[in-house]
Amino acid sequence: MRRVIALIAIFLGCAVAWLALAGVTRARSYGQAGGLRGDVAELWGSPQRQSAPSLTFHWVTDELREEQRVVEGKPTVVTRRVQVPHQLERHVASTVGHAALRLDLRRKGLIWFPLYDVDFQATWTYVHARPEAGELEIALPFPDQSGVYDGFRFVLDGQPLALQPSGGRVVHRVAVQPGQRLALEVAYRTRGMDTWQYQPGEGVSRLQAFDFSVDTDFAAIDFPMMTLSPTEKTVNERGGWRLRWTFEQAVTGMGLGMVVPSRLQPGELASALAESAPVSLFFFFLVLFVLDTLRGIGMHPMNYAFLAGAFFAFHLLFAYSADHLPVEGAFALASAVSLGLVVTYLRLVVGNRFAFVEAAAAQLVYLVGFSLAHFWAGYTGLTITVLAIVTLFALMQWTGRVDWAQALARKPRAPRQVAPA
Numbered sequence: 001m002r003r004v005i006a007l008i009a010i011f012l013g014c015a016v017a018w019l020a021l022a023g024v025t026r027a028r029s030y031g032q033a034g035g036l037r038g039d040v041a042e043l044w045g046s047p048q049r050q051s052a053p054s055l056t057f058h059w060v061t062d063e064l065r066e067e068q069r070v071v072e073g074k075p076t077v078v079t080r081r082v083q084v085p086h087q088l089e090r091h092v093a094s095t096v097g098h099a100a101l102r103l104d105l106r107r108k109g110l111i112w113f114p115l116y117d118v119d120f121q122a123t124w125t126y127v128h129a130r131p132e133a134g135e136l137e138i139a140l141p142f143p144d145q146s147g148v149y150d151g152f153r154f155v156l157d158g159q160p161l162a163l164q165p166s167g168g169r170v171v172h173r174v175a176v177q178p179g180q181r182l183a184l185e186v187a188y189r190t191r192g193m194d195t196w197q198y199q200p201g202e203g204v205s206r207l208q209a210f211d212f213s214v215d216t217d218f219a220a221i222d223f224p225m226m227t228l229s230p231t232e233k234t235v236n237e238r239g240g241w242r243l244r245w246t247f248e249q250a251v252t253g254m255g256l257g258m259v260v261p262s263r264l265q266p267g268e269l270a271s272a273l274a275e276s277a278p279v280s281l282f283f284f285f286l287v288l289f290v291l292d293t294l295r296g297i298g299m300h301p302m303n304y305a306f307l308a309g310a311f312f313a314f315h316l317l318f319a320y321s322a323d324h325l326p327v328e329g330a331f332a333l334a335s336a337v338s339l340g341l342v343v344t345y346l347r348l349v350v351g352n353r354f355a356f357v358e359a360a361a362a363q364l365v366y367l368v369g370f371s372l373a374h375f376w377a378g379y380t381g382l383t384i385t386v387l388a389i390v391t392l393f394a395l396m397q398w399t400g401r402v403d404w405a406q407a408l409a410r411k412p413r414a415p416r417q418v419a420p421a
Contacts, residue, residue, distance in 0.1 A: 006301035011285065014308045015278040018315065022274035025319045029110045029267025036108045041193060044106070044115050048143040048192035049257075051199040053184065055090040055126060057176070059134030090126065090136070091201070093181075094209035097122030101196060101258060103218045110267035110323045114260040118196055121187040122212075128176040136176045140186060141169040149188040156184050195224050197257030204253040212256060216240035220261040227257045264375060266322035266330070272374050274315045279384060281311050283391055284366040290395060291358055294402060303349050307342060314338035314367060335368045 060083045067078050100119040105112055126136065138156070142149065145168035154161045154170060163170040174182065196214075200207055214230075217238040223229065230243040245256050285304065292299050318334035325333065342363050346355035366387070373383035 003301060007285065007289070007304055010301060010305050010308055011278070011281065014281060014312060017312060018274045018277045021315060021319060022271045025267055025274060026271045029265070029271065036111055037113070040106065040108065040113050040115070045147050045191040045193055046144050047195045048118065048147070048190065049197040049199060050120060050143045051141050052092060052095065052201055053124060053138050053140040054202070055092065056137040056139070057088045057090050057130060057134055058085065058137060059132040060085050061132070088130075091206055091208070092124040093127045094125045095122065095200065095207070095212065097198065097212040098215070099196065099198070100215045101217070101260070103216070103260060105263060110265070112263045112265055113193060114262035115191065115193050116196065116260045117189065117191050119189050123183060123185045126182045126184070128178060128180045131178050133175070133177050135173045136182070137171065137173050138184060139169050139171045143190070144192070147190050149190050152188040154186055157182055195257055195259050197224060197227065197255050199255035204251060207247040207250040207252060210245065210247040210250070213242060213244045214256070214258055215242050216258065218261055222259040222261070224257045224259055226254050228252065228254050230256070264327055266327050269327065269374055270315070270319040270322055272380075273318065273371050276370070276374070276380070276384075277311065277315055280366045280370040281308060283387065284311070284362055286395070287362045287366070287391070288359065290399065294399070297350055297354070299349060306345055310338050310341035310345065311367060313341060331371070338367060339363055
């Protein structure tokens with residue numbers, strides 16, 4: 001009984017240590033993310049959200065106004081002609097756009113940053129359906145005021161315009177007549193991070209003759225919250241996707257966009273491994289305890305304490321090597337070190353066969369295999385469930401005919417004597 005209590009104490013002590021390691025690793029990750037994200041945004045760019053140009057029609061009307069004046073001491077009504085300015089928000093008649101996204105993942109410390117290059121090109125048309133003549137103000141906002149827009153072109157009816165940005169946008173006025181049709185073409189290359197979006201208008205807007213496509217060089221696509229799903233999806237020549245949004249007549253307040261994929265974050269993975277490590281150690285201890293009891297090996301609680309330390313070494317080494325090595329390399333190194341610690345130790349305590357066969361197999365399953373499940377998001381819980389059921393089944397079949405009262409009362413064998421080196 002005292003042996004079982006000692007094992008429980010060892011297990012609880014390791015569980016506390018793992019939770020502390022998970023907290024420290026998460027704090028390191030969040031600290032790096034907060035400090036490095038701003039630096040990466042300054043060097044590469046922020047999340048991009050390109051909006052359609054806003055159109056405002058300005059015109060002037062002549063109106064007669066009556067005013068009361070005092071002339072030679074007498075009140076007099078005077079009629080005069082005044083010019084009254086008007087303005088009205090207008091909408092584009094059609095949209096044809098394209099964005100080509102190229103993934104460029106960059107890593108700093110424990111954080112992978114999903115960066116991208118984007119080639120943007122769009123053509124908007126406007127038909128002046130008002131009976132008045134006047135001026136149309138075209139205002140195109142940039143997705144990021146601090147961004148760099150290489151090869152920027154602003155072409156109106158085939159005429160390139162050299163406009164000076166101000167307040168994060170370019171503005172141009174053009175005279176329009178009733179029935180006149182205008183075509184605006186804009187193109188540029190820029191960089192961003194995390195997401196790219198296109199917003200057809202402010203608030204709820206009308207999509208008329210809308211055709212927009214996005215090409216990616218990555219296959220793992222996802223869409224931002226509150227955006228439209230593509231109407232077409234095909235594989236492109238770059239091994240990614242060509243997504244297309246086409247609408248003849250639609251009213252919506254949502255835009256379209258793409259979430260750029262990222263790699264598995266080393267800091268998040270190290271924290272998750274440390275948090276779930278007590279489950280893996282529990283199964284490992286359970287299998288070893290059953291083997292120890294049935295075979296009368298008689299391992300001391302100190303032996304279990306050293307084995308728990310070898311398990312902890314896996315997570316400690318992975319947490320502090322993952323920001324210097326690729327995740328796969330750090331995982332392989334930590335697995336090899338932990339497995340080597342357990343096997344070489346049990347070789348001295350019990351024997352070669354037990355160390356290299358039973359113990360090594362149990363560690364490969366409950367430490368390495370269990371940890372590998374964290375590399376596939378969404379399957380960790382299922383892996384734990386299957387592992388628990390399989391372990392329970394194996395132990396039940398293995399010990400179904402065992403007399404536990406006799407097995408627990410059996411005296412262990414004499415400790416293995418190892419000749420001094």
